[in-house]
Amino acid sequence: MEFAALAERAERVAAHDGDIETTLAVADLLADAGDGGANHGSTDDLPVVVRFLLGRVFPAHDTRTLDVGPALCREAIARAAGPNVDAADVEDRLAERGEIGAVAAAYDFGGQRGLAAFGSGRDALTVAALDEELRNLAAASGDGSESRKRDALFGLFTRCSPSEAAFLARLVLGEMRLGVGEGTVRDAIAEAFLTSETAHDGAESGDDDDGPADGDGPELTAPDDAVAAVERALQVTNDYGRVAVRARDEGIAGLREESLRVGRPVQAMLAQAGTATDALDAFGEVAVETKFDGARVQVHYAPHGAEADDGVPDGDAPGGEGTALGPRLYSRNMDDVTDALPEIVEFVADRVDAPVILDGEVVAVDDDGDPLPFQEVLRRFRRKHDIDRMREAVSLRLHAFDCLHADGDDLLDEPLTARHERLHEFLPDAAADLTVAADTDSIAAEERAALDAGHEGVMLKNPDAAYTPGDRGRDWLKRKPDVETLDAVVVGAEWGEGRRAELFGTFLLAVREGDESAAQNAGNDAADRDAGGRDADDPAPPGYATVGKVATGITDETLADLTERLEPHVVDETGTTVSFDPELVVEVGYEEIQTSPTYSAGYALRFPRFVGVREDKGVDDADSLARVRRFAGDD
DNA sequence: TCTGGCTGCCC
DNA sequence: ATTCTGC
DNA sequence: GCAGAATGGGCAGCCAGA
Numbered sequence: 277m278e279f280a281a282l283a284e285r286a287e288r289v290a291a292h293d294g295d296i297e298t299t300l301a302v303a304d305l306l307a308d309a310g311d312g313g314a315n316h317g318s319t320d321d322l323p324v325v326v327r328f329l330l331g332r333v334f335p336a337h338d339t340r341t342l343d344v345g346p347a348l349c350r351e352a353i354a355r356a357a358g359p360n361v362d363a364a365d366v367e368d369r370l371a372e373r374g375e376i377g378a379v380a381a382a383y384d385f386g387g388q389r390g391l392a393a394f395g396s397g398r399d400a401l402t403v404a405a406l407d408e409e410l411r412n413l414a415a416a417s418g419d420g421s422e423s424r425k426r427d428a429l430f431g432l433f434t435r436c437s438p439s440e441a442a443f444l445a446r447l448v449l450g451e452m453r454l455g456v457g458e459g460t461v462r463d464a465i466a467e468a469f470l471t472s473e474t475a476h477d478g479a480e481s482g483d484d485d486d487g488p489a490d491g492d493g494p495e496l497t498a499p500d501d502a503v504a505a506v507e508r509a510l511q512v513t514n515d516y517g518r519v520a521v522r523a524r525d526e527g528i529a530g531l532r533e534e535s536l537r538v539g540r541p542v543q544a545m546l547a548q549a550g551t552a553t554d555a556l557d558a559f560g561e562v563a564v565e566t567k568f569d570g571a572r573v574q575v576h577y578a579p580h581g582a583e584a585d586d587g588v589p590d591g592d593a594p595g596g597e598g599t600a601l602g603p604r605l606y607s608r609n610m611d612d613v614t615d616a617l618p619e620i621v622e623f624v625a626d627r628v629d630a631p632v633i634l635d636g637e638v639v640a641v642d643d644d645g646d647p648l649p650f651q652e653v654l655r656r657f658r659r660k661h662d663i664d665r666m667r668e669a670v671s672l673r674l675h676a677f678d679c680l681h682a683d684g685d686d687l688l689d690e691p692l693t694a695r696h697e698r699l700h701e702f703l704p705d706a707a708a709d710l711t712v713a714a715d716t717d718s719i720a721a722e723e724r725a726a727l728d729a730g731h732e733g734v735m736l737k738n739p740d741a742a743y744t745p746g747d748r749g750r751d752w753l754k755r756k757p758d759v760e761t762l763d764a765v766v767v768g769a770e771w772g773e774g775r776r777a778e779l780f781g782t783f784l785l786a787v788r789e790g791d792e793s794a795a796q797n798a799g800n801d802a803a804d805r806d807a808g809g810r811d812a813d814d815p816a817p818p819g820y821a822t823v824g825k826v827a828t829g830i831t832d833e834t835l836a837d838l839t840e841r842l843e844p845h846v847v848d849e850t851g852t853t854v855s856f857d858p859e860l861v862v863e864v865g866y867e868e869i870q871t872s873p874t875y876s877a878g879y880a881l882r883f884p885r886f887v888g889v890r891e892d893k894g895v896d897d898a899d900s901l902a903r904v905r906r907f908a909g910d911d
Numbered sequence: 912t913c914t915g916g917c918t919g920c921c922c
Numbered sequence: 923a924t925t926c927t928g929c
Numbered sequence: 930g931c932a933g934a935a936t937g938g939g940c941a942g943c944c945a946g947a
Contacts, residue, residue, distance in 0.1 A: 293928080293929085294928095294929070295928095295929060295931095295932085296929095341918080341919065341920095342918095343917085343918060343919080343943085343944095344918085345917060345918050345919085346917090346918095347916080347917060347918090348917080348918090417943080417944090418943095418944085419944080419945090420944090420945095421943090421944075422917090422943090422944055422945070423945090451934090451935095453933095453934080455932090455933065455934085456933090457932055457933050457934090458932085458933095459931075459932055459933085460932080460933090549924090569922080570921095570922090571921055571922075572921085572922090607920080607921070608920095608921075608922090609920070609921085611919095611920075611921095616941095650921085650922060650939090651938090651939065651940075653921080653922090653940095654920095654921060654922080654939060654940040654941080655939095655940065655941080656940095657920090657921060657940080657941090658919090658920070658921075658940080658941060658942085659940090659941065659942090660941075660942070661941085661942080748931090749930095750930085772935075772936085773935075773936090774934065774935065775927090775934070775935075776934095776935065776936085781935070781936070782935095782936070782937085824937075824938070825936090825937065825938090826936090826937075827924095827925095827935070827936040827937060828923095828924050828925045828926080828935075828936055828937065829924070829925055829926085830925085830926080830936095831925095831926065831927090832926075832927080865924095866937095867923085867924095870938075870939080872938075872939080873939080873940095874938075874939080875938095880937090880938055880939085881937080881938080882922085882923085882937085882938060882939090883922085883923055883924060883937065883938085884924090884937055884938085885924055885925065885937085886925090
């Protein structure tokens with residue numbers, strides 16, 4: 277498949293509104309991409325197209341990364357755009373247009389305009405060639421690798437038509453902005469390959485109660501069990517490309533051969549926010565657990581070799597007897613984090629004596645076993661160097677709360693209470709307490725106990741619910757204390773992207789500093805010597821200390837209003853960043869105040885969200901650094 | 912050899 | 923992570 | 930209610946350049 281064709285079809289997909297139309301357009305595209313390989317006898321483009329649509333070059337479980345971010349991308353675009361363009365020009369345009377793809381498309385790269393779009397350009401890119409180039413790029417490391425990446429990306433942009441350039445820029449940054457996410461692709465795979473017309477396996481249970489056909493619009497025709505088969509295969513493989521191919525080539529039956537395997541991480545089950553009342557109303561009885569402030573881990577362990585997956589033939593393993601596998605630990609996004617957490621590995625290996633897949637949370641604890649701030653976990657979690665030294669400095673502990681596989685039994689479809697019993701059977705030392713409660717008072721008591729012990733809150737789970745990987749459903753609710761609030765002064769902003777292209781997307785916040793103590797902010801030659809008038813190190817005006825930014829919690833309407841109100845107060849503008857004279861006070865909600873190496877206050881808000889403008893407050897009434905310090909518990 | 916910028920990935 | 927928005 | 934988009938702070942790893 278020509279890359280130009282993919283880029284143009286993607287544009288058309290993005291133009292659709294309506295889930296069904298979008299899904300159908302994606303399904304068409306997948307069907308065509310799947311054809312290409314057969315017809316042209318070339319490589320199979322389907323898995324690549326699927327991943328590209330989701331803004332990925334590698335599947336989620338793959339450890340490889342491009343290591344190309346906005347900065348490198350801007351430089352490559354600037355070089356491809358010619359000698360008169362530099363990265364700063366690109367950034368200025370980004371501030372205007374608000375989206376890197378549009379910026380890339382607006383430049384004229386090497387006079388390829390139009391040619392490649394019709395596939396007649398001599399060195400027109402194919403999807404397969406682009407994929408390979410990007411894989412090569414990802415493999416670069418060591419001295420000079422950064423400039424080799426820049427060169428490679430520059431070369432690619434040089435060969436791009438406008439729509440290709442837009443696609444490429446978004447792809448390397450992983451932000452396709454097509455309105456196509458995992459759910460859409462899942463439905464589209466079923467629609468493309470598993471409808472009654474397209475399905476390969478005739479043995480399909482024909483539930484065609486699906487076609488009422490009373491609407492006048494287009495409809496999806498894939499049967500529910502086809503969508504379910506795609507979904508389950510995705511949950512256990514985490515590879516959209518592989519699942520698409522399997523759906524096309526082997527149909528529903530092929531998808532159903534994909535199942536749990538010890539050593540292959542599963543998507544984590546996620547939770548929504550909710551209250552005790554929500555939980556009681558929905559579940560009747562509620563399973564209450566502590567919500568730990570740590571990092572999610574999935575433990576895979578096959579001490580003597582895993583059993584063959586129950587009855588399902590494993591295509592590529594001959595004997596059925598799996599090989600032994602030492603404990604492996606995976607993060608929520610299925611990164612392998614085993615090496616960073618040796619004490620967890622030892623802990624599991626010492627106690628478990630059967631193949632298992634466990635779900636849990638790793639937390640940092642002090643000498644008394646009390647929980648430490650999340651930042652301490654971060655110092656350990658993905659570390660590669662000085663692991664032994666840091667092991668001395670920060671102790672980690674595993675709290676396991678679920679069991680997906682135990683000694684040959686897949687437990688995904690078992691109720692939570694049954695899974696928890698198996699968990700307890702295999703790892704009693706680390707199994708998190710699970711209390712069943714039937715009224716708000718006992719839930720409140722659990723919550724108080726968890727908070728008093730220094731934890732984040734409680735999880736409220738449906739005791740009868742299955743484990744649904746990747747699902748952020750209503751069977752697991754998380755309950756945290758109500759947000760605290762700070763009245764901060766807006767001292768800066770950044771122009772937004774995408775749908776916020778014309779608006780400020782982020783606001784820089786500060787508190788009053790001075791009077792009491794100005795230990796932090798020493799001399800700062802306001803003028804510095806930079807003719808451009810840039811701020812020096814600290815973007816806060818005299819008398820203020822920055823404490824973070826807010827960007828969420830703002831409706832589009834309020835955002836437009838804020839932009840209008842603040843724009844006249846801009847005193848400095850650099851790229852996408854502006855600063856203001858202190859003028860406006862906003863109320864900002866947050867979860868916690870944490871120490872910060874980034875902001876001049878020395879503190880920052882965790883999970884900041886906009887609550888409202890304090891019309892009643894002038895800047896002199898805004899909260900002070902002393903108050904922040906008090907709230908942080910650092911008196 | 913140190914530091915700063917960038918990137919990816921935890922929440 | 924949180925939040926808003928369109929379907 | 931869901932999926933998608935647009936955004937937050939902080940840490941380690943890695944590379945480039947002083």
